[in-house]
Amino acid sequence: MKARFGRRYMFSASHRLHSDGLSADENRATYGKCNNPHGHGHNYGLEVLISGEVDAETGMVVNMVAVDEAVQTKILERFDHAHLNRDPIFVNQVPTTENLCKAIFDLLDASFGSARLRLVRVEETENNFFECFSTER
């Protein structure tokens, strides 16, 4: 029987929204306060949802210890208390939370054995969040 397991995390990071393809005025018009040259930070909320068969022996879709290990090594150690713009992933793309969400999905994808990453949700503040889905159920 198929079910899903979900887990929530937090990390804190800074970023600056700025596109090299735009002029200084255009950057300010597009990104507003988020274009501040010195950057600013958020407490990001991260939710991952993993889908798969419930293992008859363990009663689990995936062992939470394995999920925590993957998220800790691939995401939290990389992004927590870091400046996102300095990460190689964001050298050529703006670290909007849309792009961060997609990057986290790609970094975690295929980390859970026969279970599949179904959704990554990144909450930038209490008032906005972004979701990246796999098309598989």
Add this chain to the structure above:
Amino acid sequence: MIFLTRRATFSASHYYWNDSWTAEKNEQVFGRCSNRNGHGHNYTLEVTVVGEPNPETGFVIDLKGLKNLIEREVLADWDHRHLNLEVAEFAKTIPTSENIAIAAWKRLEKGIANGSGARLSKVRVWETPEIFAEFEGEA
């Protein structure tokens, strides 16, 4: 289609243990959850129903009826219970969040399909504010 969700909370204890394994393997796979004295959680159950609003009432499902159904079919048997020792579904099945979501689905599905055009869409069980599992049926 409108998706409507009702929350309910219950508190229960459980442990994770597979009788066909050695004590050592149980401890290795389940960690602290394998303590045979059990431990407890404040669970939150989210029951999502899908359907079209009834033209006369504007309801997908009567929320009072849904609340009563959840209380009668789930909370009455699970709240302030030891899931492994006192709840029939978990006599032989480990009460992981995944299995709790499946068991809640089975208890609720029929009652929701009866009497309204709505059907059960999803059951999500929060074990803590950071851990949850969900089930959307076998299809």
